[in-house]
Amino acid sequence: MSELVILSKAMIRERKDIVLSIIGGFIAGIAGVALFSASGYLISQTVFAPPLYTLIVLASLVKLLGLLRAASRYGERLFSHRATFSMLSRLRTSFFAKLIPLTPGIWNKNRSGDLLARIVGDVEGLQHYFLRVAYPPVIVVMVFLATMLFTAFFSFWIACIFVLGMLGTAWVVPGIVMLGQRKKHERIREQRALLSTDVTEMLYGFRDLKVYGQLAERERQLQQASAALAAEQQRAAGHLLRGQSMHAFVTLLVSWGVLALGAYLIMDGALAGVFLAMLVMASLTVFEEAAAMATLPAYKQDSEHAAKRLTETVLATPAQSLHSSCKLWADQAVSIELSGVTFQYEGEWRPALNDISLQISSGSKTAIVGPSGSGKSTLIELLLKLRTPSAGDVRLNGISAKELDETGIWETANVVLQQSHFFRGTIRDNLLLNGEEYADGKLVDVLSKVQLPTKSLTDAVYEKGENLSDGEKQRLALARAMLRKGRLWLLDEPTSSLDCVTEQRVLKQLYEQAAGDTLLLICHRLAGLEEMDRIVVMEQGRVVETGSYSELMEQKGYFYKMKQIELQMIGEASA
Numbered sequence: 001m002s003e004l005v006i007l008s009k010a011m012i013r014e015r016k017d018i019v020l021s022i023i024g025g026f027i028a029g030i031a032g033v034a035l036f037s038a039s040g041y042l043i044s045q046t047v048f049a050p051p052l053y054t055l056i057v058l059a060s061l062v063k064l065l066g067l068l069r070a071a072s073r074y075g076e077r078l079f080s081h082r083a084t085f086s087m088l089s090r091l092r093t094s095f096f097a098k099l100i101p102l103t104p105g106i107w108n109k110n111r112s113g114d115l116l117a118r119i120v121g122d123v124e125g126l127q128h129y130f131l132r133v134a135y136p137p138v139i140v141v142m143v144f145l146a147t148m149l150f151t152a153f154f155s156f157w158i159a160c161i162f163v164l165g166m167l168g169t170a171w172v173v174p175g176i177v178m179l180g181q182r183k184k185h186e187r188i189r190e191q192r193a194l195l196s197t198d199v200t201e202m203l204y205g206f207r208d209l210k211v212y213g214q215l216a217e218r219e220r221q222l223q224q225a226s227a228a229l230a231a232e233q234q235r236a237a238g239h240l241l242r243g244q245s246m247h248a249f250v251t252l253l254v255s256w257g258v259l260a261l262g263a264y265l266i267m268d269g270a271l272a273g274v275f276l277a278m279l280v281m282a283s284l285t286v287f288e289e290a291a292a293m294a295t296l297p298a299y300k301q302d303s304e305h306a307a308k309r310l311t312e313t314v315l316a317t318p319a320q321s322l323h324s325s326c327k328l329w330a331d332q333a334v335s336i337e338l339s340g341v342t343f344q345y346e347g348e349w350r351p352a353l354n355d356i357s358l359q360i361s362s363g364s365k366t367a368i369v370g371p372s373g374s375g376k377s378t379l380i381e382l383l384l385k386l387r388t389p390s391a392g393d394v395r396l397n398g399i400s401a402k403e404l405d406e407t408g409i410w411e412t413a414n415v416v417l418q419q420s421h422f423f424r425g426t427i428r429d430n431l432l433l434n435g436e437e438y439a440d441g442k443l444v445d446v447l448s449k450v451q452l453p454t455k456s457l458t459d460a461v462y463e464k465g466e467n468l469s470d471g472e473k474q475r476l477a478l479a480r481a482m483l484r485k486g487r488l489w490l491l492d493e494p495t496s497s498l499d500c501v502t503e504q505r506v507l508k509q510l511y512e513q514a515a516g517d518t519l520l521l522i523c524h525r526l527a528g529l530e531e532m533d534r535i536v537v538m539e540q541g542r543v544v545e546t547g548s549y550s551e552l553m554e555q556k557g558y559f560y561k562m563k564q565i566e567l568q569m570i571g572e573a574s575a
């Protein structure tokens, strides 16, 4: 229930539109009851052949009420939807603002397909809260009270039937609809999450599934999941429809009750016959407003669940960053200091980084080497403030990363991660990702620096760079980084897919451009590391050796052994 506090707060901000929609709904409801009552009265009056002006007045009143009803209903819909969409847009913005600092930690806890379906569906689901849960009961009660007072003026007992009818339509029928509803909706949600996860996995893993001959099986699973979801939805829709039919049945029962009791009261002389049709018509119309009550429990449950899950998503994941105000100066080479840094992924039994202390002076070139899984990429993610250390401190230019604004860090860093994303478009579009405008000459120049002179700026790039080789993707990613003006280079195996000759050419250009900047290069190949000021060797989340190339070779420690193995392998390969 507390989750709906967010929605209630959002509603308070739209109070003007909410009040207007309630007034509109009340006038529409009352005008509807009055319209049908007046029609009933008009029909009854005609039996007594009244003067013509009575009929003209009554007929005009019916027309006027019809117009009033339509206009006020329009107003109600306009204001209520305007309020809803303003609330939704505010909620969406505030939710995504909370979500952004939580990435990428959020992916550790959620499957991407499920999360995507959840976020989109849940935010959309909240629109029903105001439209179908919060304000319809207010209108129902107001219209009903006004009609009851009006009816009580003619007959106390008929007013009592109205009260009974209202209890039935506003509480008993929704109560019955509620029964079993929770389980049905839970099953739908589970089934929907399953389906969207399966679809996402199939889309991402399409090629592998095909090669491993699993595509047909996956398709079958997908169809099963889709059919199961459709069946659950059908069951829930049937349940809702039964609720609406029950509502219509109670309404008719009340009208029959009013008719029978009215006839008795007329015979008893307690009610004038001319009012009977009017009261029956009023009973038929007043419960029309209460029809929304039959579906209210379902929407209430859905909205509560959506709000709960959205809150859980943003609260259950520890924030990756705190609000920070300091900015990193982009025109200055960055110094890096890690003191006692430990980082453990959620659910992992051992830390990925364990008590790392390291100093990298500004303008230096450092290579980080070590076996796969030793924590090299995690270190870069910490420097980029994509993750927050579990213990210890990361300082850039002497300022703790906790106090640094992450967008400032991203602006200052020229980054190439292991996997770069490419967007559908052209080579030019993919080079100009950082929003800066460059002349074509500059773009062509950078392409030739990364040894991609054959690529034209207008060449098409398919979604996720499907039409580029891994080596081309890496060079394009490097070109993208080389177009930036940052003074901190964070490169995670940027040339692992390139042949040795191309790699050395590209790195030469890169080092030339990065002269005077701070450069951190993660690599597996040890060739060419002589150019580095310092080499950091990592193993199982710890720094096991640091020093220049010659120092490490002299030490004959871990790095020396790695180098010997590499030389041996190159020798074997060329033999």
Ligand SMILES: Nc1ncnc2c1ncn2[C@@H]1O[C@H](COP(=O)(O)OP(=O)(O)OP(=O)(O)O)[C@@H](O)[C@H]1O
Binding pocket: 108, 345, 346, 348, 352, 370, 371, 372, 373, 374, 375, 376, 377, 378, 379, 418
């Ligand atoms: N998102 C994640 N969730 C849980 N554990 C992770 C995650 N990413 C990495 N790890 C684990 O953290 C450890 C360090 O991973 P990291 O990617 O930093 O290593 P690496 O040295 O860069 O490896 P490689 O050279 O293969 O890229 C590994 O044991 C890995 O299994």
